[in-house]
Amino acid sequence: MIQNVTLKGVEFELRELTAADRNTVLAFAAALPAHDLLFLRRDITQTKVVEAWIAATEAGAFTTLLAEHEGAVVGCIALYTDPLSWSPHVGELRVLVADEVRKHGLGRWLVEQGFRIALDKGLSKLTAQMTIDQKAAITVFEELGFRGEALLKDQVRDADGKMHDLVVLACDVANASARIEAYGIGESA
Numbered sequence: 001m002i003q004n005v006t007l008k009g010v011e012f013e014l015r016e017l018t019a020a021d022r023n024t025v026l027a028f029a030a031a032l033p034a035h036d037l038l039f040l041r042r043d044i045t046q047t048k049v050v051e052a053w054i055a056a057t058e059a060g061a062f063t064t065l066l067a068e069h070e071g072a073v074v075g076c077i078a079l080y081t082d083p084l085s086w087s088p089h090v091g092e093l094r095v096l097v098a099d100e101v102r103k104h105g106l107g108r109w110l111v112e113q114g115f116r117i118a119l120d121k122g123l124s125k126l127t128a129q130m131t132i133d134q135k136a137a138i139t140v141f142e143e144l145g146f147r148g149e150a151l152l153k154d155q156v157r158d159a160d161g162k163m164h165d166l167v168v169l170a171c172d173v174a175n176a177s178a179r180i181e182a183y184g185i186g187e188s189a
């Protein structure tokens, strides 16, 4: 599956993550501000973490799509599900966009693709978590119908030992998708 989109005059290509992407994903992660990686459960600047992510994607636990611009990875969206858990109806979304292409609408477009994957998988609820100071992320998700459901105090410890709170946002897939379909992006409940 390959999909192209032009956002604010910049062309992006969306495609599935493959085993051959290890080094490009590592290069993408290494260029991101360290603070932007704290919402992820693992440190994706580490080779073994990226290898495990690729393996989990190949095993079906993640659906991972990469956004490329001029051959370089500049964004990604991953949807995690666990059909064997008590939450087979829930997916967790993770989205990341490279600093140099932010504010082009790529983050919003990627989350929209996340909704499509969730609908395809028959999920009814999506969650996303981020540190509470990630204003851009919170805005993108809230615009698409996510609302705060939980605050986890001191959930993340960064490389300097500093603690950060995480906010968990959630949304009903059918409601949010219907609203996006009917009104386009940017309508909030």
Ligand SMILES: CC(C)(COP(=O)(O)OP(=O)(O)OC[C@H]1O[C@@H](n2cnc3c(N)ncnc32)[C@H](O)[C@@H]1OP(=O)(O)O)[C@@H](O)C(=O)NCCC(=O)NCCS
Residues within 6 Å of the ligand: 036, 037, 039, 093, 094, 095, 096, 097, 098, 101, 102, 103, 104, 105, 106, 107, 108, 109, 128, 129, 130, 131, 134, 135, 136, 137, 138, 139, 140
């Ligand atoms: C969150 C993130 C993916 C957004 O990517 P992006 O491509 O810049 O987002 P978009 O251009 O689609 O922005 C969509 C809307 O979010 C809001 N927004 C974007 N950047 C913002 C900022 N720095 N401050 C406040 N609002 C912001 C705007 O309302 C924007 O709409 P507009 O441009 O029409 O005004 C990106 O900032 C990122 O990778 N952050 C770090 C990782 C993270 O926290 N991920 C979320 C955890 S799942």
